[in-house]
Amino acid sequence: MSEEKTITIEVDGQTLEAKPGALLIDVTDAAGIDIPRFCYHNKLSVAASCRMCLVEVEKVPKPIPACATQVTDGMKVQTRSPVALAAQKGTMEFLLINHPLDCPICDQGGECELQDVAMGYGSDVSRFVEGKRVVPQTDVGPLIATDMTRCIHCTRCVRFGDEIAGMRELGATGRGEHMTIGTYIAHSVDSELSGNVIDLCPVGALTSKPFRYRARAWELTRRDGVAPHDSVGSNIQIHVRRNRVMRVHPRENEAVNEVWISDRDRFSYEGLYSDDRLTRPLIKKNGAWAEASWEDALEAAARGLRSVAAADADQIGTLVSPTATLEELYLAQKITRGLGSANIDHRLRQSDFRSEGPAFPWLGQSIAELEKVDAALLIGSNVRKDQPLLAHRLRKASLKGAEVHFVNPLGLDLHFDANQVVSDLAGMVHNLAGIAKAAGGSKVLAGRVSVSDEHKAIAKKLKSAGSATILLGNLAQSHPDYSILYGLASSIAESTGAALGILPAAANTIGAALAGAVPKYGAGARPAEKTGLNARTMLESPRKGYLLLGLEPGLDCANPALAKQALAGAECVVALTAYRSPSLEETADVMLPIGAFAETSGTFVNAEGAWQGFGGAVAPLGEARPGWKVLRVLGNLMDLKGFDYLSSEEVRDELQQACAGARPENDLDNTTDGEIQASAGKLMRIGEVPIYAADALVRRAAALQETKDARDAAVARANATVAGKAGVGDGDTVAVVQGGQRAKLVLRVDARVPDGCVWVAAGVPGSESLGDQFGEISLEKV
Amino acid sequence: MSALETLNKDELFTPEIRAEIDREIAKYPEGQKQSAVMAALRIVQDDNGGWLTQERMDEVAAYLDMPPIAVYEVATFYSMYEHKPVGRNKLCICTNVSCMINGSDKIVEHLNNKLGIKWGEVTEDGRFSLKEVECLGACGGAPMMQVGRKYYENLTPETLDSILDELE
Numbered sequence: 001m002s003e004e005k006t007i008t009i010e011v012d013g014q015t016l017e018a019k020p021g022a023l024l025i026d027v028t029d030a031a032g033i034d035i036p037r038f039c040y041h042n043k044l045s046v047a048a049s050c051r052m053c054l055v056e057v058e059k060v061p062k063p064i065p066a067c068a069t070q071v072t073d074g075m076k077v078q079t080r081s082p083v084a085l086a087a088q089k090g091t092m093e094f095l096l097i098n099h100p101l102d103c104p105i106c107d108q109g110g111e112c113e114l115q116d117v118a119m120g121y122g123s124d125v126s127r128f129v130e131g132k133r134v135v136p137q138t139d140v141g142p143l144i145a146t147d148m149t150r151c152i153h154c155t156r157c158v159r160f161g162d163e164i165a166g167m168r169e170l171g172a173t174g175r176g177e178h179m180t181i182g183t184y185i186a187h188s189v190d191s192e193l194s195g196n197v198i199d200l201c202p203v204g205a206l207t208s209k210p211f212r213y214r215a216r217a218w219e220l221t222r223r224d225g226v227a228p229h230d231s232v233g234s235n236i237q238i239h240v241r242r243n244r245v246m247r248v249h250p251r252e253n254e255a256v257n258e259v260w261i262s263d264r265d266r267f268s269y270e271g272l273y274s275d276d277r278l279t280r281p282l283i284k285k286n287g288a289w290a291e292a293s294w295e296d297a298l299e300a301a302a303r304g305l306r307s308v309a310a311a312d313a314d315q316i317g318t319l320v321s322p323t324a325t326l327e328e329l330y331l332a333q334k335i336t337r338g339l340g341s342a343n344i345d346h347r348l349r350q351s352d353f354r355s356e357g358p359a360f361p362w363l364g365q366s367i368a369e370l371e372k373v374d375a376a377l378l379i380g381s382n383v384r385k386d387q388p389l390l391a392h393r394l395r396k397a398s399l400k401g402a403e404v405h406f407v408n409p410l411g412l413d414l415h416f417d418a419n420q421v422v423s424d425l426a427g428m429v430h431n432l433a434g435i436a437k438a439a440g441g442s443k444v445l446a447g448r449v450s451v452s453d454e455h456k457a458i459a460k461k462l463k464s465a466g467s468a469t470i471l472l473g474n475l476a477q478s479h480p481d482y483s484i485l486y487g488l489a490s491s492i493a494e495s496t497g498a499a500l501g502i503l504p505a506a507a508n509t510i511g512a513a514l515a516g517a518v519p520k521y522g523a524g525a526r527p528a529e530k531t532g533l534n535a536r537t538m539l540e541s542p543r544k545g546y547l548l549l550g551l552e553p554g555l556d557c558a559n560p561a562l563a564k565q566a567l568a569g570a571e572c573v574v575a576l577t578a579y580r581s582p583s584l585e586e587t588a589d590v591m592l593p594i595g596a597f598a599e600t601s602g603t604f605v606n607a608e609g610a611w612q613g614f615g616g617a618v619a620p621l622g623e624a625r626p627g628w629k630v631l632r633v634l635g636n637l638m639d640l641k642g643f644d645y646l647s648s649e650e651v652r653d654e655l656q657q658a659c660a661g662a663r664p665e666n667d668l669d670n671t672t673d674g675e676i677q678a679s680a681g682k683l684m685r686i687g688e689v690p691i692y693a694a695d696a697l698v699r700r701a702a703a704l705q706e707t708k709d710a711r712d713a714a715v716a717r718a719n720a721t722v723a724g725k726a727g728v729g730d731g732d733t734v735a736v737v738q739g740g741q742r743a744k745l746v747l748r749v750d751a752r753v754p755d756g757c758v759w760v761a762a763g764v765p766g767s768e769s770l771g772d773q774f775g776e777i778s779l780e781k782v
Numbered sequence: 783m784s785a786l787e788t789l790n791k792d793e794l795f796t797p798e799i800r801a802e803i804d805r806e807i808a809k810y811p812e813g814q815k816q817s818a819v820m821a822a823l824r825i826v827q828d829d830n831g832g833w834l835t836q837e838r839m840d841e842v843a844a845y846l847d848m849p850p851i852a853v854y855e856v857a858t859f860y861s862m863y864e865h866k867p868v869g870r871n872k873l874c875i876c877t878n879v880s881c882m883i884n885g886s887d888k889i890v891e892h893l894n895n896k897l898g899i900k901w902g903e904v905t906e907d908g909r910f911s912l913k914e915v916e917c918l919g920a921c922g923g924a925p926m927m928q929v930g931r932k933y934y935e936n937l938t939p940e941t942l943d944s945i946l947d948e949l950e
Binding site for chain 1: 836849850851852854855858859
């Protein structure tokens with residue numbers, strides 16, 4: 001890019017360089033000159049409605065708003081002249097006319113923009129003696145508390161809904177004195193990014209409901225962290241009081257989360273303090289759980305695993321959650337391999353392992369690059385709910401004119417324009433094969449596919465776009481034919497020149513691959529000397545000893561029934577866990593309490609491969625200890641070499657050395673031409689993992705579980721044809737049956753679910769007894 | 783999915799109303815259907831006995847591909863959209879300066895007594911409702927009122943009686 005011309009302006013006697021057309025307020029902000037504002041936000045459109053940023057500009061007869069004024073060469077601005085000050089003071093007086101000034105009982109008190117600016121720019125005393133306006137209380141759902149009497153009508157929240165969340169839920173109804181911000185009719189605000197309006201609101205009108213009346217801003221210590229749920233790795237600030245996480249705020253990082261975080265990242269901290277947190281080590285004796293000292297519990301765990309390994313090391317199987325830290329994952333694989341086994345995996349929800357997949361998978365591009373694509377093809381992805389901030393980037397691309405296509409087993413509610421190709425599971429493979437053939441590359445399934453005009457159009461767009469990407473989402477990764485989907489996707493990428501990417505499901509999915517938590521690759525994603533069983537085969541041919549790190553077998557595995565059966569039959573199951581999950585109580589022999597999110601130091605590797613480290617914000621609850629420490633001691637007790645770390649940084653440094661030279665790459669020649677496993681003629685389950693069921697922490701976050709997204713997950717969904725065949729209708733209670741196991745659910749008739757499919761969520765209570773996430777299922781009338 | 787998203791555009795309103803709204807939409811450039819929101823609300827309000835319900839506003843939103851809240855904003859901003867039932871004849875009495883000076887108070891008092899209703903109320907038989915409005919630009923004929931699309935000027939209690947008798 002050529003060097004852009006700059007112009008010179010003068011603000012308060014200071015000479016500033018600026019780009020022509022830049023907003024005056026952006027130029028002064030960059031120079032550290034403070035101009036008060038309420039409605040202006042650099043990520044939102046300019047409203048210029050609050051008038052707080054009025055400044056005096058030479059040769060302009062009246063004060064003008066800095067947020068809506070473009071700089072011009074030679075402009076002379078006064079932000080503190082008598083005219084500017086009088087304008088600001090007058091505006092402040094008007095803004096306070098209807099404001100209740102109830103700061104002592106307002107949650108925003110102490111971190112309120114109105115309070116701060118009133119101190120700096122307002123009068124001591126108001127001349128207003130008339131009655132103030134009062135707005136009746138409204139309920140907008142479990143996450144946001146409202147006190148609209150405090151609202152100053154800046155409309156940041158309204159613009160956020162329109163421009164960022166892509167869902168206009170709030171608006172300004174009425175006019176003049178009677179104008180109020182709200183939903184008008186009583187309903188909840190349901191966007192998965194809704195919590196950001198709490199940060200945007202410059203007053204106490206929109207505050208956090210779970211945090212309400214819990215603490216004052218000045219009592220909180222702020223510690224940097226990284227969000228633990230999706231693969232964005234949003235930068236957050238954890239606010240702590242007396243060793244308790246009180247709330248979570250976003251931390252600005254333009255390359256990752258900009259200034260936003262998803263509701264899941266914001267409100268999941270509540271799950272830290274659920275009643276079933278494990279705070280003391282437990283040992284199962286004669287079928288009953290008993291509390292034990294750390295010494296006894298660690299000894300029992302080490303003895304159990306060592307005795308299994310001594311007889312046959314291959315009988316050890318290690319299942320790790322991809323939400324664990326890099327350090328924990330690295331030590332877990334070090335223990336497993338140290339014991340002589342190679343059975344370790346983090347791909348708990350994957351069921352098709354016919355091809356191993358890339359050693360070091362990734363998004364295929366940086367997160368910021370996603371908003372610059374001209375065309376995208378997403379395969380098996382509900383990106384809006386699974387990686388909300390990646391969806392936000394794609395939405396930006398779409399608004400700029402990018403064409404986005406989905407090949408999915410269900411229709412999505414999206415917040416941007418996209419073409420959705422919806423079919424059953426087998427149909428997905430055929431559709432993708434059609435696109436691959438139209439793109440002119442593939443040998444995969446080539447002889448057996450028909451190419452539709454839609455396939456041709458998608459292939460053509462991917463080819464002609466300046467920058468295109470093909471992304472495999474959570475649903476694809478759990479698909480019974482993932483290896484074929486991957487092969488087809490790579491073939492399309494190869495023949496169209498599009499970047500092939502994976503949308504990793506969990507916070508540390510990529511980290512787990514780097515840490516060597518896979519059976520074929522060791523630390524640093526180097527081919528392992530000895531290869532072992534993957535997450536599925538470890539359960540299909542049950543092991544005698546299992547080491548579990550951070551997972552709930554009934555909710556985190558692709559096939560919970562299979563997982564529970566395999567674990568129940570084992571001689572020794574050692575679980576490092578933050579929670580007393582029912583499925584662990586059933587199947588484990590020793591439970592070691594480890595620190596959850598915010599309670600341990602560590603590192604997550606996000607979708608673009610960035611290592612983001614964090615310290616522990618609070619000490620683990622009760623006797624729980626950071627996972628890496630527990631694994632270190634476990635390694636030592638089993639006389640394994642190289643477990644004498646003093647800090648998690650030492651663990652990380654060791655892994656970092658092993659990772660030297662490792663480059664993320666979704667290799668393109670990884671093609672499989674296997675048989676399609678998803679049966680076309682039979683009824684198949686679409687076992688999507690809903691947004692608030694993704695991991696153990698968020699499943700326990702009380703407020704999130706009351707949201708519409710969570711409530712909508714507690715049903716079975718089928719279209720009218722499928723429901724009609726089973727003789728059931730909307731609202732009926734039905735039994736879904738998988739492998740002899742039944743779960744009773746209310747049926748919703750939903751046209752978005754394709755023929756031959758029933759949507760039954762995975763990872764939610766009630767799904768523990770069911771089988772494969774994407775397996776055969778039947779629907780019965782109760 | 784909310785009930786709204788399941789609304790089928792071809793089944794909203796009656797064919798006549800759809801045609802009328804489509805005529806309004808056609809006045810604006812392609813892709814700017816929402817510009818017709820005020821006209822659409824007026825058409826729908828007229829069809830609905832002079833007032834808007836939430837369902838009707840939601841239908842307008844669905845028809846024009848707008849978020850419902852954006853329609854509520856418009857419908858609550860302008861005072862000529864009604865959100866409560868009105869009489870078959872909505873008597874809009876101006877009480878602004880010129881009318882007030884020329885005795886609009888007496889007109890209002892007369893109506894209060896004669897019809898037994900106050901601002902915003904509807905007579906029991908549903909024939910009349912009263913609405914206080916600001917200047918309608920007919921100061922030359924003050925005091926005045928608007929009923930439907932017609933202005934009645936230089937009102938006195940006597941002329942008012944005969945006007946009311948003529949209104950069904």
